Amino acid sequence: MAKLAAPSGFRDLLPDQYRKREDLIRRIRTTYESFGFEGMDTPAVENLQVLLGKGGGENEKLMFRVLKRGAELERARAAGGELADLAMRFDLTVPLARYYATHRAALPAVFKRYQIGPVWRAERPQYGRFREFVQCDVDVLGSASMAVEADVILAAATALGQLGFEALIVRLNSRPLLAQLVRQCGVGDEQLGAAIVGIDKLDKTPPDAVRAELAEKGVPDAAAAALLDLHARSRAADGADLLSEVGERVGAAGAAAVSQLREVLTLTPPLPSGARLAFDPFLARGLDYYTGPIFEIAAAGVPFSLGGGGRFDELVERLAGVKVPACGFSLGFERIYTLMEERAMFPAAARAADVLIAVPAAEALGDAVRLAAELRATGLRVDSFPQPGKLGPQFELAQRKDIPFAVVADPGRLAAGTLEVRDLGTRQSAQVARAELAAWLRDRLASAGG
Numbered sequence: 001m002a003k004l005a006a007p008s009g010f011r012d013l014l015p016d017q018y019r020k021r022e023d024l025i026r027r028i029r030t031t032y033e034s035f036g037f038e039g040m041d042t043p044a045v046e047n048l049q050v051l052l053g054k055g056g057g058e059n060e061k062l063m064f065r066v067l068k069r070g071a072e073l074e075r076a077r078a079a080g081g082e083l084a085d086l087a088m089r090f091d092l093t094v095p096l097a098r099y100y101a102t103h104r105a106a107l108p109a110v111f112k113r114y115q116i117g118p119v120w121r122a123e124r125p126q127y128g129r130f131r132e133f134v135q136c137d138v139d140v141l142g143s144a145s146m147a148v149e150a151d152v153i154l155a156a157a158t159a160l161g162q163l164g165f166e167a168l169i170v171r172l173n174s175r176p177l178l179a180q181l182v183r184q185c186g187v188g189d190e191q192l193g194a195a196i197v198g199i200d201k202l203d204k205t206p207p208d209a210v211r212a213e214l215a216e217k218g219v220p221d222a223a224a225a226a227l228l229d230l231h232a233r234s235r236a237a238d239g240a241d242l243l244s245e246v247g248e249r250v251g252a253a254g255a256a257a258v259s260q261l262r263e264v265l266t267l268t269p270p271l272p273s274g275a276r277l278a279f280d281p282f283l284a285r286g287l288d289y290y291t292g293p294i295f296e297i298a299a300a301g302v303p304f305s306l307g308g309g310g311r312f313d314e315l316v317e318r319l320a321g322v323k324v325p326a327c328g329f330s331l332g333f334e335r336i337y338t339l340m341e342e343r344a345m346f347p348a349a350a351r352a353a354d355v356l357i358a359v360p361a362a363e364a365l366g367d368a369v370r371l372a373a374e375l376r377a378t379g380l381r382v383d384s385f386p387q388p389g390k391l392g393p394q395f396e397l398a399q400r401k402d403i404p405f406a407v408v409a410d411p412g413r414l415a416a417g418t419l420e421v422r423d424l425g426t427r428q429s430a431q432v433a434r435a436e437l438a439a440w441l442r443d444r445l446a447s448a449g450g
Helices: 015-034 057-062 070-079 093-106 147-163 175-184 189-199 207-216 221-234 239-267 315-320 333-342 362-377 391-400 411-416 434-447
Strands: 045-047 065-067 084-088 111-120 132-141 168-174 276-279 293-299 307-311 326-332 355-358 382-384 405-408 418-423 428-433
Touching (some): 045 093, 093 111, 147 239, 147 293, 175 239, 189 221, 207 221, 293 326, 326 333, 355 391, 362 434, 391 405, 428 434
Parallel strands (some): 168 276, 355 405
Antiparallel strands (some): 065 084, 111 132, 132 326, 405 418, 418 428
16 A cells, blocks of 8 residues: 555645645635735746756755656757756746746736745655645735835735734844844855854754854854854844844944845834734845845744745846846745644634435435535535435435535425435434525524534
8 A cells, every 4th residue: 555655745635634725725815815916826847947046056956857858858868968858846936036027018017916836845854844835925026115025024924813823923134134244243255155054053953063063164163153142142132122233233234234124124014913023133044036134934832934035136137137126925834734733723624515415215316416406506515425325324424524414305205395304413304395495504504603
């Protein structure tokens, strides 16, 4: 049976899981649309040259590449060249930049979009992370205003709040400011990337281990000590005071970034469900296309983020040669789903149908199919047993699918116009006129909250 399982890092979804995930997507989509974001989509694959160099070296290593086909593949093999010409998208942001570069003439000057869909990375599966996973993105292209940051932060926090998350914290920083701060602590440009990666681990890794890693990467001891000290103090400092201190340390080189962060903090209204926005000078997002403010959102007591994003003003320009300011936020659907399952945060799962038509005799099969069609025409969701048989197994099937009612398509009762309706929760039956059946069922479903 092991050979029949889904490939490592991929999953099959059972009907109950599928219904929960679809409901979760619907709720996130509804929130995004309430902010004026428009839905769009891109192909699962992109041309390889679009993805190369756009998301950081690590993502290039993790891409699922698609081989060339037929004679083209054989020529590439013979020449010792690149065997792939396509790759599965590893996020939704790089495809968005390609999409905008392709269709910008048909899009509004300020384009607010959302996209919810799967992406693929050939990484080691871990908690809440799979090789195929869903992202839920909101982005605004065409405006350099920090009101955009406020908009996407509020949209993401509102979506999570409406899913039931409380005490959220949105950590805010700036990639240019982080770079200047690390330099100011004594790190040279050649160790800049390694220092940022190391410091980013401090909330999960002991300081001594990070210090050793920094030393291994060539970061001077004095610079490492300054970074570790500032990081420790940042975890106890007030956000506004900390931003002022960091602003003083970086001076004119970081003044523009500090000004942007102050504007984001000023423009963002109070966040819902007790969420708060806080400056964190050591927040570092891994993708190399970020050019300004960056942010992550997490829930209290959860050791990982539920989403993140930032400003990427140069990504479209890399593809189309036209500078387009852009900013977005992506929610990590799989981690959100996993956490909601663990915390029992889902409402009662949507049932497969409202009613099952049970068929005790072969001569009633045609009438049963017609009865099901009548009820569906009134808006009810109706399942029907495909073959006549004993009622017990048919009722058990309905209960397993969480269907609350069964209508018995008994030939005699069908002819008389009054049918038996079985409440599968209470196991009580009622006799209901066929002409009143749909209204009777809707009334009972409404009373039960369904």
